[in-house]
Amino acid sequence: MHRIHFGLTACLMAFLLFSGCGGKAPEPDHSVGASLSISDVPLNECIAVEAESGAGSLVLVSNGHGWSFPDAQLIQIYGNKPACYSLRAADLQLQPEALTALNAMLSDYSETTGDRSVNVVAAWRDREMQESLYNRAVETHGEAYANAYIARPGGSEHHTGLAVDLAVWHADRSTSADFTPDGDRLWIYENCARYGYILRYPAGKENITGIAAESWHFRYVGVPHAEIMGIKGLVLEEYLDFLQGYRVDGEHLYFGEYELWYCESDAIFVPKFGEYTLSSDNRGGFIVTVKR
Ligand SMILES: [Zn+2]
Numbered sequence: 001m002h003r004i005h006f007g008l009t010a011c012l013m014a015f016l017l018f019s020g021c022g023g024k025a026p027e028p029d030h031s032v033g034a035s036l037s038i039s040d041v042p043l044n045e046c047i048a049v050e051a052e053s054g055a056g057s058l059v060l061v062s063n064g065h066g067w068s069f070p071d072a073q074l075i076q077i078y079g080n081k082p083a084c085y086s087l088r089a090a091d092l093q094l095q096p097e098a099l100t101a102l103n104a105m106l107s108d109y110s111e112t113t114g115d116r117s118v119n120v121v122a123a124w125r126d127r128e129m130q131e132s133l134y135n136r137a138v139e140t141h142g143e144a145y146a147n148a149y150i151a152r153p154g155g156s157e158h159h160t161g162l163a164v165d166l167a168v169w170h171a172d173r174s175t176s177a178d179f180t181p182d183g184d185r186l187w188i189y190e191n192c193a194r195y196g197y198i199l200r201y202p203a204g205k206e207n208i209t210g211i212a213a214e215s216w217h218f219r220y221v222g223v224p225h226a227e228i229m230g231i232k233g234l235v236l237e238e239y240l241d242f243l244q245g246y247r248v249d250g251e252h253l254y255f256g257e258y259e260l261w262y263c264e265s266d267a268i269f270v271p272k273f274g275e276y277t278l279s280s281d282n283r284g285g286f287i288v289t290v291k292r
Contacts, residue, residue, distance in 0.1 A: 046248075046269040049278070051286055053265065056279025057097065057162060057196070057222035058287050060236055062210055063155035065283055074124055074161050075099055084110035085118040086169060092123040095161040098220035102164060105188070105195040113184035121216075122165035125158040148212040162220045163200065179216035192218060193226035198236070205235045222277070224258045224289070240281045248288070259290045 054070040061067045074093040081087070081099070085106045094102065102120075110116050125133070131153040137146035150156075157163045166179040166188075181189040189199060197220055203213035221229070221236065229239045243262045246253040248269045253260040263269055263286045270276055276290040 045272050047272050049268050049270050051265075051268055051278055051280065053280045053284070054282055056277070056287075057220060058225060058236075058240065058279040059157075059160055059162070059282040060240055061151075061155065061157040061160055061282060062237075063152050064210065066154040067156075067159040067282070069127065069154075069159065072161050077102075077120065077123060082107050082110075084116050085120060088119060088121040088167070092120060093161060094123045094164065095220075097222070098162045098164075101195045101197060101220055101222075105192060105197060109184075109187055109191070113187055115184045117169045118179075118185075118188075119167045119169050120164050121167045122158060123163070124161040125156060127153045127159070130154070130156045130158065149214070151211065157200065157219060164218050165214075165216050166218060167216060181215065188218075193230040194223070196220050196222040196226045198226045198229055200236065202235065205238075208237050209235055222279075222289075224255045228253075228255055240283070240285070240287075243281075243287055244285065257292045259292065261288050262286070263288060 052070055054068055055072075059067075072095060075096045076090075077092045077094060077099060078087055078090040081103055106118055109118070130151065134146055134150045134152060137150045151158075168177050168179055168185070170177060179185065192198065197218045199215070200217050200219040201209050201211045201214040206212055219236070225239065228234075229236070232239075232242070234242060243253065243260065246261050248261045248263045248267070265284050265286060268278070268286050268288075270278055270288050271290055274290065274292075276288055279287050279289070281287060
């Protein structure tokens, strides 16, 4: 009750502010960071909702932001993919939205370059899988290596079903090699953002991500987030900090046909009408992404 009352008050105040300004909302431009104080959808056309932490494409999962393993919808990649790429195992799974985007990206990649050698070697992992991977890395390469490359159980974003590790088949198609931006594969690094994917652990950001540079690990964050992150050169941790500057009751962020704002978990406001997505950031906030 208290939450709704607070929401309505905030909405009313915002509405009065907007009314006072009068006139038509300026045309959103396509540059990132174009923020306007007048929203196309005034807050009095929003409703307060409650949402589960951990749901959505923008969740941050790391050793510092553990995963609570909420129920996530997963789909097997095998049987639900085009023939232009391979799988290391038949039981690999992703969230449906991440798989749809991966299929589109790798189909377009294959059509453009003629290359069909991409091999998906890792996708969703549960806690036990991550634990055995971490322990194996410690045994084989030592603890320093394991800590640099392998997240602790509960701290891997593979737990979300939104991340994939890519590899390449050698010419004899017998073994898999690390994935790097060489030759045709540069296309994937240059175009993944259009499909909502980011290179999650780039070189030069290790002090922020806590993970050594990994040229093979791609993460689905969705559109338009991947594009904004690419243009601004932000990793997920930095992007979520950046979005926190665009509060529901303050200036919103405009990018192309999208409008974005950040909400605290106890005051989540979404548009009453129209198309939007809501994502937890897995650190106490939520991001609303409205498509115009
Ligand atoms: Zn990975």
